[in-house]
Each structure stands twice: as structure tokens, then as C-alpha cells.
Amino acid sequence: MKRLLSRAKTAACAGTLLMLVFALLLGACGSESQTTTTETPEPDGTTTTEAAASMDGFQLAMSELTRLAPAASQADILSVADSMNDFGIDLYGYLATEAGQGNLVFSPSSIAIALAMTHVGAEGVTAEEIAATLHLALEGDAVHQAFNSLDTTLESRSWSQEFPDGRKEGVLVKTANSLWGQHDTVFEKLFLDTLAANYGAGMRLVDYKTAAEQARQAINAWVAEETNDKITDLIPQGTLDAMTRLVLVNAVYLDATWLSQFDPQRTTDGSFTTLSGKTVTTPMMTQTCSYRVADGNGWQAVELPYVGSELAMLLIVPDEGRFSEVEGRLAGGLVDEAATALTSDGEVHLTMPKFEFRTQAGLNNALGALGMTTAFDPSTADFS
Numbered sequence: 001m002k003r004l005l006s007r008a009k010t011a012a013c014a015g016t017l018l019m020l021v022f023a024l025l026l027g028a029c030g031s032e033s034q035t036t037t038t039e040t041p042e043p044d045g046t047t048t049t050e051a052a053a054s055m056d057g058f059q060l061a062m063s064e065l066t067r068l069a070p071a072a073s074q075a076d077i078l079s080v081a082d083s084m085n086d087f088g089i090d091l092y093g094y095l096a097t098e099a100g101q102g103n104l105v106f107s108p109s110s111i112a113i114a115l116a117m118t119h120v121g122a123e124g125v126t127a128e129e130i131a132a133t134l135h136l137a138l139e140g141d142a143v144h145q146a147f148n149s150l151d152t153t154l155e156s157r158s159w160s161q162e163f164p165d166g167r168k169e170g171v172l173v174k175t176a177n178s179l180w181g182q183h184d185t186v187f188e189k190l191f192l193d194t195l196a197a198n199y200g201a202g203m204r205l206v207d208y209k210t211a212a213e214q215a216r217q218a219i220n221a222w223v224a225e226e227t228n229d230k231i232t233d234l235i236p237q238g239t240l241d242a243m244t245r246l247v248l249v250n251a252v253y254l255d256a257t258w259l260s261q262f263d264p265q266r267t268t269d270g271s272f273t274t275l276s277g278k279t280v281t282t283p284m285m286t287q288t289c290s291y292r293v294a295d296g297n298g299w300q301a302v303e304l305p306y307v308g309s310e311l312a313m314l315l316i317v318p319d320e321g322r323f324s325e326v327e328g329r330l331a332g333g334l335v336d337e338a339a340t341a342l343t344s345d346g347e348v349h350l351t352m353p354k355f356e357f358r359t360q361a362g363l364n365n366a367l368g369a370l371g372m373t374t375a376f377d378p379s380t381a382d383f384s
Contacts, residue, residue: 062202294341
């Protein structure tokens with residue numbers, strides 16, 4: 001029997017709940033006009049828009065195109081998935097350094113999708129920097145079609161069932177994209193068409209120039225609704241100002257039942273050693289089950305599948321005293337190495353702590369450090 005004491009975490013005994021929301025704030029974007037009129041395509045490809053109010057009461061600038069059915073090739077989907085993973089490893093390196101010995105949670109998927117939406121309206125050096133930061137190997141429409149196919153494929157994994165005794169189980173994967181633009185900005189028709197066709201998104205129109213705080217409250221209210229009030233203050237007070245022109249928000253919501261559920265009756269207080277070497281007492285879940293596991297140089301890994309076995313959580317546990325060494329190998333493909341090495345090895349005794357925590361981090365500096373420098377400077381950003 002293999003025994004694992006994991007530094008990884010989970011949110012509940014019967015399942016796992018993960019909500020990751022990302023907001024990207026940009027300065028001047030597009031050209032400005034004094035009024036907004038009914039959508040009218042122009043010879044130069046731009047459009048001005050005053051669409052009907054959206055369901056949440058905001059004016060919505062949105063193309064008439066419906067979201068495309070997934071049509072990207074498997075090769076293209078794998079390409080953007082690889083790009084997303086490479087970007088996530090880069091970003092982890094920066095954020096982990098900033099977090100020090102504290103906990104860290106973030107979603108490369110959520111951030112990458114928001115950046116991909118930003119890429120739709122970018123030109124010149126700004127577009128090149130976004131593509132390089134995301135490690136995009138695809139170009140043009142192929143990028144956005146692949147993100148659309150990947151996003152909808154993940155959502156297609158959702159299902160649920162209810163038993164006669166009232167118990168429910170299943171997997172809920174939900175993503176939501178929301179863009180909030182300055183109401184008197186002219187947005188190009190191609191930009192709105194691509195957002196609608198590949199991300200199912202339009203542009204909610206607010207007034208940052210004279211009512212930035214009201215815009216902030218409206219965005220936070222949307223996020224709260226999409227996350228069932230689990231995240232109520234995504235954008236802190238004072239973050240938005242009269243120079244803000246566009247805020248992109250992506251929310252990823254996962255609520256899933258473990259294939260092999262932890263028994264709450266077996267959850268008891270136990271010792272957990274933090275990265276600093278301090279021992280703390282915390283509720284520890286435990287069970288003995290047949291899992292796929294792997295042993296590597298300085299680490300162990302275990303895969304915890306969710307019901308349906310289409311999605312799983314991969315936990316990588318560094319050996320004592322080798323955390324930094326193993327962490328440094330993430331950029332060298334450690335996650336793929338661990339996933340490939342997984343094998344069925346009989347029963348596993350797994351012990352892991354219950355936990356709940358949040359990370360709030362400003363990403364302007366992080367993305368700038370990764371090479372995306374012009375997008376956040378109104379004097380150099382090219383969203384023409």
C-alpha cells in the first residue's frame with residue numbers, strides 16, 4: 001500500500017469547488033466619439049453601436065453573430081492548450097515569487113482567455129507582445145476558433161444526476177466572459193464580430209470618465225452573480241479611474257464530485273508542515289482507495305478523478321526539503337512528466353488537508369515582466 005501525505009489542497013470532502021475570476025484593465029482603447037448611435041457598419045470596417053439593453057440592464061454593443069459551434073482541429077486545440085500551459089508556468093514563476101511562502105491559486109485558463117479577447121483588438125507591437133506572452137503558435141482567426149473550441153469542450157463535460165434519496169452528484173464547468181467598455185468609444189465591427197462568434201461576448205457600456213466607481217460596482221455585481229456570491233469584490237475601490245477604457249472579466253467555475261468521496265466522519269485534526277517548516281494543526285481528510293500514482297526524482301504524484309472520469313485533479317507532492325528544486329522543474333515539463341508516469345499501483349492511503357483561501361494579485365507588473373509592456377501604457381498601447 002502506498003501512502004501519500006499531500007501538500008495539495010481541496011475545498012470539500014464530497015467534492016471540489018473552484019472559482020477563479022480574472023479582470024484585465026486597459027487604458028485608452030479604440031477611437032472616441034461624442035455620441036453612440038444604432039449599429040451602422042462603415043466602409044472602413046468600424047461600427048458605432050447603441051444596442052438594446054442586456055438582461056442586466058446595461059447597454060450592450062454586440063455583433064448579431066451567434067457563437068460558433070466548435071470547429072477547430074484537434075491539433076489547433078492542443079496547440080492553444082499547450083500555449084495556455086506554458087503561459088501558466090511563466091506566470092506561476094512570477095506570482096510564486098511575489099507570494100513568498102504563502103498560498104497561491106490562479107487560473108491560467110481564465111487569464112489566457114481574457115488576454116486572447118484583448119488580442120482581438122490589438123495591433124502592431126501590442127499584438128505581438130500579447131501573442132508572445134501567451135506562447136501562441138497559431139495566428140489570425142485560428143487562435144480564436146481554437147480558444148472557442150477548447151472553452152466549449154470543457155463546458156461540455158458538465159452533467160448532473162439526483163438519486164432517489166436526494167443526493168446529487170455531477171460535474172459543473174462554467175466559463176463566462178464579460179467586457180466593459182467606455183460608452184462613447186467606437187468599437188470596430190471585426191472586433192465585435194470576433195468576440196461574439198468565438199467568445200460569446202459583447203461589450204457592456206459604462207462611463208469610466210465620470211462614473212468610474214459606479215462602473216466598478218456594476219462589474220463586481222456581475223462577478224458576484226456569476227459566482228453565486230462567492231466573489232463579491234473582485235475589483236477593489238480606487239482601481240478604476242477616468243483613464244480606464246476597457247475591463248475584461250473571465251470567470252471559471254468548477255463544482256465537481258470526487259469519484260471516490262472522502263468520508264466526513266474520518267476527517268480529524270492532524271499536523272501539517274508548512275513551507276517555512278512550521279507545524280500547524282488543521283482538519284485532515286483521509287481515505288484508502290485505488291488511485292493512479294507516480295514516483296519521480298524528488299516528488300510523488302496522485303490523480304484524483306471526478307465522477308465520470310473525464311476530469312481529474314493532479315497533485316504533485318515534493319519530497320521533504322526539495323520543494324524549491326521540484327518547483328523549479330515546472331518550466332521543464334514536470335506536469336506532463338508526472339501525468340505521463342501515472343500508473344495503477346494498488347491501494348493508496350491518501351491524507352490531505354481541507355482548505356479554503358483566495359489570492360488577489362495585480363497582474364500589470366506580472367504581465368509586463370513576461371514581455372507584455374505596451375498594453376498598459378496609454379501612450380504606447382495599440383488597440384486601433
